[in-house]
Amino acid sequence: MKISPLIKLPFSKQNPVTVQVLGICSCLAVTAQLKPAVVMALSVTVVVMFSNLIISLLRNTIPPRIRIIVQLVVVASLVVVVNQVLEAFVYDVSRQLSVYVGLIITNCIVMGRLEAFAMTHRPWESMLDGLGNGLGYAVILVILGIVRELFGSGTLWDYPVVERLGLYNIGYQNNGLFVMAPMALILVGVIIWIQRSADKDLQEKEK
Amino acid sequence: MRGRKWDQRLADWFEKHEPQGKWAWLGSTYEAFHTFTFVRKTVTRSGAHVRDAVDMKRSMFTVVLALLPALLFGMWNIGYQHFAANSQLSTLNSQLFDCWWFGFLRMLPMIVVSYVVGLAIEFAFAQVRHHEVNEGYLVTGLLIPMIVPVTTPLWQLALAVAFAVIIAKEAFGGTGMNFLNPALVARAFLFFAYPTNMSGDTVWIAHDLWGSDAITGATPLAALSAGADFSVFNSQYSVLDLLVGTIPGSTCETSFIAIAFGAMLLLFTGIASWRIMLGVFLGGGLMGLFFNLLPSLDAQLSTHIYLQLPFYYHWLLGGFAFGAVFMATDPVTAAQTRTGRWIYGLLVGAFAVLLRVCNPAYPEGMMLSILFMNCMAPLIDHCVIARNIKSRQSRLSRQSRTTRKEAHNG
Numbered sequence: 158m159k160i161s162p163l164i165k166l167p168f169s170k171q172n173p174v175t176v177q178v179l180g181i182c183s184c185l186a187v188t189a190q191l192k193p194a195v196v197m198a199l200s201v202t203v204v205v206m207f208s209n210l211i212i213s214l215l216r217n218t219i220p221p222r223i224r225i226i227v228q229l230v231v232v233a234s235l236v237v238v239v240n241q242v243l244e245a246f247v248y249d250v251s252r253q254l255s256v257y258v259g260l261i262i263t264n265c266i267v268m269g270r271l272e273a274f275a276m277t278h279r280p281w282e283s284m285l286d287g288l289g290n291g292l293g294y295a296v297i298l299v300i301l302g303i304v305r306e307l308f309g310s311g312t313l314w315d316y317p318v319v320e321r322l323g324l325y326n327i328g329y330q331n332n333g334l335f336v337m338a339p340m341a342l343i344l345v346g347v348i349i350w351i352q353r354s355a356d357k358d359l360q361e362k363e364k
Numbered sequence: 365m366r367g368r369k370w371d372q373r374l375a376d377w378f379e380k381h382e383p384q385g386k387w388a389w390l391g392s393t394y395e396a397f398h399t400f401t402f403v404r405k406t407v408t409r410s411g412a413h414v415r416d417a418v419d420m421k422r423s424m425f426t427v428v429l430a431l432l433p434a435l436l437f438g439m440w441n442i443g444y445q446h447f448a449a450n451s452q453l454s455t456l457n458s459q460l461f462d463c464w465w466f467g468f469l470r471m472l473p474m475i476v477v478s479y480v481v482g483l484a485i486e487f488a489f490a491q492v493r494h495h496e497v498n499e500g501y502l503v504t505g506l507l508i509p510m511i512v513p514v515t516t517p518l519w520q521l522a523l524a525v526a527f528a529v530i531i532a533k534e535a536f537g538g539t540g541m542n543f544l545n546p547a548l549v550a551r552a553f554l555f556f557a558y559p560t561n562m563s564g565d566t567v568w569i570a571h572d573l574w575g576s577d578a579i580t581g582a583t584p585l586a587a588l589s590a591g592a593d594f595s596v597f598n599s600q601y602s603v604l605d606l607l608v609g610t611i612p613g614s615t616c617e618t619s620f621i622a623i624a625f626g627a628m629l630l631l632f633t634g635i636a637s638w639r640i641m642l643g644v645f646l647g648g649g650l651m652g653l654f655f656n657l658l659p660s661l662d663a664q665l666s667t668h669i670y671l672q673l674p675f676y677y678h679w680l681l682g683g684f685a686f687g688a689v690f691m692a693t694d695p696v697t698a699a700q701t702r703t704g705r706w707i708y709g710l711l712v713g714a715f716a717v718l719l720r721v722c723n724p725a726y727p728e729g730m731m732l733s734i735l736f737m738n739c740m741a742p743l744i745d746h747c748v749i750a751r752n753i754k755s756r757q758s759r760l761s762r763q764s765r766t767t768r769k770e771a772h773n774g
Contacts, residue, residue, distance in 0.1 A: 328517060334557035343531060350535065 167293030194302030202291025209287030309335030396497035430626035438616030442467030500539030643709020
């Protein structure tokens with residue numbers, strides 16, 4: 158199997174968020190600020206990459222009837238490791254993310270890749286597939302984080318952009334709606350709208 | 365052509381200058397301006413068509429006419445509130461005209477911004493999609509400035525209009541396809557995005573354009589939420605004040621009487637559903653009565669001011685009447701079946717009063733109540749239709765059984 162589509166497709170025609178519409182919950186919950194969004198994106202990428210690798214290595218020894226529980230054990234162990242690392246090195250962000258790091262276990266992207274890809278492919282390909290999907294998810298999270306933090310709080314990575322530009326002095330106000338989760342859902346919708354109008358393959362055929 | 369009236373000449377000019385060739389892409393813009401005033405000479409030659417003078421343009425224009433009393437009174441009230449708060453009423457030459465003129469100058473920029481931004485987006489979408497420009501925005505564009513505080517900054521209004529037209533309307537396919545009332549979406553956008561400009565007690569009265577500080581003046585609903593004593597409340601806002609509408613509030617929602625004139629026109633022409641309108645008032649009134657009964661069950665509750673408020677106050681306060689007449693009856697977003705319209709209307713009214721009384725964070729429940737029921741309207745219709753099908757099926761099977769029995773007996 159060729160390597161490049163494994164990385165490329167999740168960015169375009171097979172994006173886990175905008176095309177497969179998976180992982181929406183964390184997309185809405187952690188993207189009010191850019192920093193937690195980036196940390197979350199990295200965590201998910203690491204988890205999906207290594208769980209894909211491990212499950213792919215084990216795939217011939219896992220009895221099919223208990224494969225889900227085996228997958229869960231692997232994912233959960235990785236999430237615990239990620240959580241410990243976050244608490245050790247970026248404690249404040251880890252507090253901000255609260256339960257959502259633990260909830261990576263239930264992230265549909267992770268489970269989906271394990272079931273759909275890692276169980277039937279070789280380790281190297283599986284790892285690349287995990288990397289691609291993790292980054293495809295990360296792109297959306299970062300876009301949401303930038304837009305929501307900029308318009309909702311007027312900052313970017315905690316740097317007060319709007320204040321430095323002097324926009325508050327001429328009557329500009331931060332938009333409270335961007336801080337709320339519903340606006341993140343609307344923004345995901347807008348991204349899907351833009352992507353689908355640009356990419357003819359994603360549009361349904363007219364009957 | 366000489367000797368014909370100017371309007372006929374203009375009509376001919378339009379017919380002659382239909383964009384063709386390299387200008388054909390401007391077709392929908394041309395169509396919009398042409399049919400705004402004139403009927404096209406070309407007619408459809410094939411198939412059966414409903415011929416009716418009341419097309420969408422006509423019905424939208426009737427709604428605009430129905431809005432005029434509330435709009436004119438709202439303008440006057442802006443001036444009246446401003447001069448009364450500054451105790452300048454006695455210095456005016458003509459209270460009627462000066463107040464109206466002050467309010468007119470405040471409303472005009474808001475209406476212009478709303479129409480320019482909204483129509484620009486509508487025209488752009490129509491061109492890209494090769495649709496005709498729809499008349500739906502004629503009403504929405506006027507409604508939006510009528511339901512926001514007079515002090516709303518124009519750039520925020522423009523943003524809200526753009527959000528409502530793009531997200532609530534065009535994303536779903538334009539006029540007739542939206543499931544939420546666009547004007548209320550614009551208001552909800554402002555309400556959640558810029559809460560300090562949409563609530564509190566400093567936004568309802570227009571201050572002088574340049575400089576001067578905000579003027580404090582709470583809406584009656586905010587005063588109630590803050591827990592004013594009922595007798596104090598009553599001395600501040602008499603029923604007559606509430607009926608006429610000389611109270612602070614969103615620009616054109618205050619006058620019950622002016623709205624009632626509009627309601628009569630809408631009902632007389634049959635454009636708004638009387639079932640929905642009546643349902644909203646009944647639902648709100650019944651909910652109010654229910655809250656009046658609560659203190660007799662639990663004496664502790666008797667200090668709660670809302671529970672002492674006579675039920676008909678809910679009809680007069682805030683945006684209840686305006687929402688019931690102009691928003692809940694929006695034919696696109698309301699329920700479509702007859703029974704469904706009753707249910708829809710009753711629940712809009714009931715939820716609005718429930719929100720007012722039980723949630724102090726949202727002193728005005730009408731907006732959220734209508735938006736919520738907009739979402740529920742398709743479900744209501746589905747249930748009503750499913751029930752109808754079921755009852756007719758059972759009747760059919762009953763009938764066929766009796767006819768079989770009769771045939772057997774015969």
